[in-house]
Amino acid sequence: MPIHHAIWKVGEQPAPLVxxxxxxxxxxxxxIVRDPRILSSEWMLIGRQEVTSYGGRIxxxxxAPDASLVLIELKRxxxxxxxxxQALDYASWVEQLTPERVAQIYQRFSGGKSLDAAxxxxxxxxxxxxxxxxxxxxxxxxAELDPSTERIIGYLNARDIAINVLFFQVFEHGAxxxxxxxxxxxxxxxxxxxxxxxxxxxxxxxxxxxFYVSFGDATSRSWEDARRFGYISGGGGSWYSQTLKLLSxxxxxxxxxxxxxxxxxxxxxxxxxxxxxxKVLTDHGEQPALTALKHAEKYxxxxxxxxxxxxxxxxxxxxxxxxxxxxNEVGLFGNQxxxxxxxxxxxxxxxxRLKQAFPKWADSVSSHL
Numbered sequence: 001m002p003i004h005h006a007i008w009k010v011g012e013q014p015a016p017l018v019x020x021x022x023x024x025x026x027x028x029x030x031x032i033v034r035d036p037r038i039l040s041s042e043w044m045l046i047g048r049q050e051v052t053s054y055g056g057r058i059x060x061x062x063x064a065p066d067a068s069l070v071l072i073e074l075k076r077x078x079x080x081x082x083x084x085x086q087a088l089d090y091a092s093w094v095e096q097l098t099p100e101r102v103a104q105i106y107q108r109f110s111g112g113k114s115l116d117a118a119x120x121x122x123x124x125x126x127x128x129x130x131x132x133x134x135x136x137x138x139x140x141x142x143a144e145l146d147p148s149t150e151r152i153i154g155y156l157n158a159r160d161i162a163i164n165v166l167f168f169q170v171f172e173h174g175a176x177x178x179x180x181x182x183x184x185x186x187x188x189x190x191x192x193x194x195x196x197x198x199x200x201x202x203x204x205x206x207x208x209x210x211f212y213v214s215f216g217d218a219t220s221r222s223w224e225d226a227r228r229f230g231y232i233s234g235g236g237g238s239w240y241s242q243t244l245k246l247l248s249x250x251x252x253x254x255x256x257x258x259x260x261x262x263x264x265x266x267x268x269x270x271x272x273x274x275x276x277x278x279k280v281l282t283d284h285g286e287q288p289a290l291t292a293l294k295h296a297e298k299y300x301x302x303x304x305x306x307x308x309x310x311x312x313x314x315x316x317x318x319x320x321x322x323x324x325x326x327x328n329e330v331g332l333f334g335n336q337x338x339x340x341x342x343x344x345x346x347x348x349x350x351x352x353r354l355k356q357a358f359p360k361w362a363d364s365v366s367s368h369l
Contacts, residue, residue, distance in 0.1 A: 005169035005180050017171035017178065021143075025074050028141070028168070029059060031179075032074075036062070038181070039139070039166060041307070042239035043070055044122045046106040046115065052093040056086065061094070061105060065123045065239055066336035068194055069094055069102070069136040081149040084156075087138045087163070099132045125258075131336070137162035137194040143169060150184070157185055162194035188242030195243070195340040207341045210351055211247060213255045214338055215263070220310075222294040223257060227264065227320045229280035229293075234338035235302070235310030243339040244272040247313050252361075254354055255320075258336070261328025262354055264320030265361045268313060275299045278312040319360035327357040 007017045022028050029048070032038050036045050039062070046069075047061030060072035071094050073087045097105075106115040119127040138161075145153075145165060156163050165184035170177050213232050215223060226232060232255060234240045247253065251268040278289040289312065290296050290303060302308040321327075333342055333350040355361050 005167070005171075005182065007171050007178065007180060009173075017173055020170045020172045020177055022170055022177075025059075028074055032060065032072075032141075038179070039072065039141070040187075040239075042237045044118065045109070046102070047109045050105055050108075052090055054089060054093055056090060058090050058094070063102075063119065065125075065237075066195075067119070067127060067132040067134070069097070069133050070139055071136060072139045072141060075140065075142040080146060081152055083140060083142075084149055084152050084163070087140060091136060091138050094133075094136050097133050099129045102133055125336070131334075135162070135194045137164065137190055139164050139166055141166045141168060143167065145184070153184065157189065157193060160193045162190050164190040186242070186245075187238065188245050191239070191243055191337070192246055192341070195335065195337050195342075204343050205345055205348065207343050208348060208351065209252075211251055211253045212333060212335060212340050212342055212347065213253045214258060214334075214336060215255050216258045216336070216338075218257075220295050220298050223263060223323050225280075225293050227317065227322070229282075230266075230269075230315050230317060231278070231280070231312045232266075232315055232338075233275075233310055233312045235275070235299075236308060238307045240338050241272075241309070241311040243337050244311050244313050246339050246341065247272065253315065253339075254351065256332075256334060257323060257326060258334070260323055261326030262332070262357070263323060263326045264317055265354065265358045266315035266317045266320065269316050270314040272311050272313050274303070274306070275310040275312060276303050278314075318362075319358035321358075327354065329353070 009015045009017060033045065033048060036043060043062040043064055045060060045062050047058065050058045050061055052058060058071060059074045062070040062072060064070060071087065071091055073083060075083060103115045106118065107113065110118065116127050142165060153163055153165060164187065167182045167184065169180050171180065215221060215226065215232055220236065221233060232253065234244055247268045249268050249270060253266055253268060254262060255264045256262045275289050279286050280289055280292050282292055290300055299310045331346065331349060332353065333347045
């Protein structure tokens with residue numbers, strides 16, 4: 001179904017703004033380089049007009065907080081289906097990039113700067129070479145799609161190929177031009193598809209039905225609260241919260257605190273809720289999360305911003321331990337996405353080990369066999 005943009009001037013006599021065009025794809029690319037938030041506030045650009053070994057040029061290359069890559073292709077006007085084939089061809093090249101090659105691409109883009117230092121400054125965590133480019137997604141930026149292209153992209157997404165389209169439209173407002181945008185597919189769905197393919201090359205098996213959860217950032221998240229009140233959460237940006245939508249009542253989750261270890265296993269009781277709606281049961285009765293939790297004041301600052309707000313999923317803990325007793329050993333699965341559905345043998349090994357460390361796991365309401 002085609003996406004149509006329209007902007008109306010508010011007043012007693014509402015009037016639509018006249019649609020317009022950008023002068024060139026170069027103008028759109030320049031705008032994005034100056035302000036990447038046009039695409040996403042949660043990606044960092046690392047490459048521009050990068051020549052592939054197949055002879056083509058990737059318009060833009062970005063990195064996400066989990067060190068996955070984002071291949072971005074720009075089209076000023078209507079996008080023919082051939083652009084999808086081109087993007088897939090480029091993605092086959094991106095998939096093979098080693099950490100050294102990715103670092104070199106960023107050095108060329110930034111004038112010699114260090115990717116490690118830039119990643120640390122941008123996302124507040126160290127860049128783990130082991131997770132760099134474990135997965136990638138494709139984003140096509142275009143004003144329109146023809147029906148054939150839209151069908152192809154829908155088909156690929158239904159088969160866990162992480163590809164999305166960001167539509168843009170230009171409008172005239174007096175002497176100014178305004179740019180609007182809209183996604184073809186919920187970015188959370190694309191992110192989930194991307195994470196599902198984050199495995200060692202050729203090392204993939206069917207998902208076992210159990211979810212991995214990263215409960216990170218101790219400066220804005222309290223595991224003591226989560227264990228006491230029964231929840232997991234994510235926020236500070238849609239990239240960190242949107243994968244919580246993957247969870248439904250009855251799902252089993254295994255929770256890890258980054259750099260600490262696994263701290264609990266539980267069953268999801270309710271679907272995701274924004275902090276403004278979430279309540280916890282305290283010794284004084286049911287209280288809003290915005291007043292009862294340790295980091296409530298910080299949550300209040302972003303509660304009215306749908307992209308940056310904290311989001312919660314209520315969980316019944318089957319077995320959970322304090323952070324000081326976290327289970328951590330070589331070979332256990334880890335990922336910086338808040339929620340994911342791992343399809344690597346490493347996840348199967350991890351769950352088997354965790355079922356020994358958390359013996360009450362079998363009390364789940366919904367059994368995954």
